[in-house]
Amino acid sequence: MSVNDVGGRRRFEDSEYTLHIYPGSIAEGTIYCPITARKTSTAAEVIDSLINKLQLEKTKCYVLAEVKEFGGEEWILNPTDCPVQRMMLWPRMALENRTSGEDYRFLLREKNLDGSIHYGSLQSWLRVTEERRRMVERGFLPQPQQKDYDDLCGLPDLNEKTLLENLRNRFKQEKIYTYVGSILIVINPFKFLPIYNPKYVKMYDNHQLGKLEPHIYAVADVAYHAMLQRRKNQCIVISGESGSGKTQSTNFLIHHLTALSQKGFASGVEQIILGAGPVLEGLWDIQIDCIDDGI
Template sequence: MNVNDGGRRRFEDNEHTLRIYPGTIAEGTIYCPVPARKNSTAAEVIDSLINRLHLDKTKCYVLAEVKEFGGEEWILNPTDCPVQRMMLWPRMALENRLSGEDYRFLLREKNLDGSIHYGSLQSWLRVTEERRRMMERGFLPQPQQKDFDDLCSLPDLNEKTLLENLRNRFKHEKIYTYVGSILIAINPFKFLPIYNPKYVKMYDNHQLGKLEPHIYAVADVAYHAMLQRKKNQCIVISGESGSGKTQSTNFLIHHLTALSQKGFASGVEQIILGAGPVLEAFGNAKTAHNNNSSRFGKFIQVNYQETGTVLG
């Protein structure tokens, strides 16, 4: 099997998420996310829906594809592949599948005579669409959104919900968010009062995730893991120009040295941080997004004694 075949095989094995709108078939459910692969058939998707929504297995159901709000429905054959049809939708439709746009899959009940039972689904869709438009215009309140400090806790993880969660947290000056053990930091382009000795003490010797996400928490976990396991620890900082990597590095060094402050640790911190402007004089440049952008990679090594006291 050549490289191209392997790439195609991996693509076909990728799992996608179909959002099926059951309407009045499942009261109280706006849509049901169903995992499916490229070659999953409509019959397999319906079986998964029946199990997820606890529908009557004695009834017959079909999937319908809609490409225009209130428009004609295309009934899928049992052997049709919904994911393949979804991949033919415009990019905008794929990006806005959660916002009640025109392109969607519907679950329909099939009568004994072979006809499709539509019920009041069209009116339900119109009400849903009208509510969305009213909320966009400010005539109805926006639904309350729970704040998730770990993106892995999102009930429906996709690009839209991920970005909305980050944006909502940023509005409340919560610039840090976890993705498991990874920390996302959004540059606020202003100083926030969350780096004082109070926070150093607050995050001392706490398990990751017990407190609000913070860069001090990452430094604290690395420091105590080094002491307990007697092994070197590594923290990688990555991001675009102007994302705040240099400042994040300074906060990390400050917390790491503060944890081991025993007489001369603060002096070591000043030595390490003082080397920054010297390196910047040779390796920084002005860019379109950052007046003082680092144009080089930086490796900083901090050595400790077995007692946890920083050496240099």
């Protein structure tokens, strides 16, 4: 596989498509609402766009239904289903003639108060469900999204494949932190995530490791309170490949520790410690070079 292959595939995944969603009586006067979506856009994301575009009541619950031929059986999409991927399975005539009266289409439906949805006859719904199961097994539809584990020790099947798949699924949801017991795995997102503000500092203050979503603040908090309670020095080891984000992780640790020690008051202690970081890293690099040279 070449770099061009990967780049081409990424461009294909990022391509935008137009979905024609028919709201029916939910938005009277609107025949269909065009929604721009990508191949990886979920039904939940498309519904959010519809709610904003049609100015629907946000207190109500909506679902997307796929219809094979106008007036035919309705196939309710799960929140994690991808409508664009479903649309790409339609016949070419349906894709080229999406505004005609006999094509496949997506409908916007509202759930009843009891959470039920009118599917037509039970036998029709069972037949559609069985057809979906067969299509999933044959690879024509994406596999249902599995639960991700914030602690790899909780995986029911522990092997390299399940470990990597769990980390990949969490990374796609911008969950870059995952526990392995008391060890924290961090995946560099190569962008800033809004999970380092004072709200998170307060959230992880004096909490047992594992009670909340994995976070580097949780590790810093455990070390800080263990130091106060046991009156013993604590050590946090940060390791990883070059560019993995060790320096940034150190900065987040120091930020949380100084925030806890200063109780929210501004102080120059954090900047002093952070300023010493590059010097310490430089001394470490010199030490490594000396060891390599046999000095």
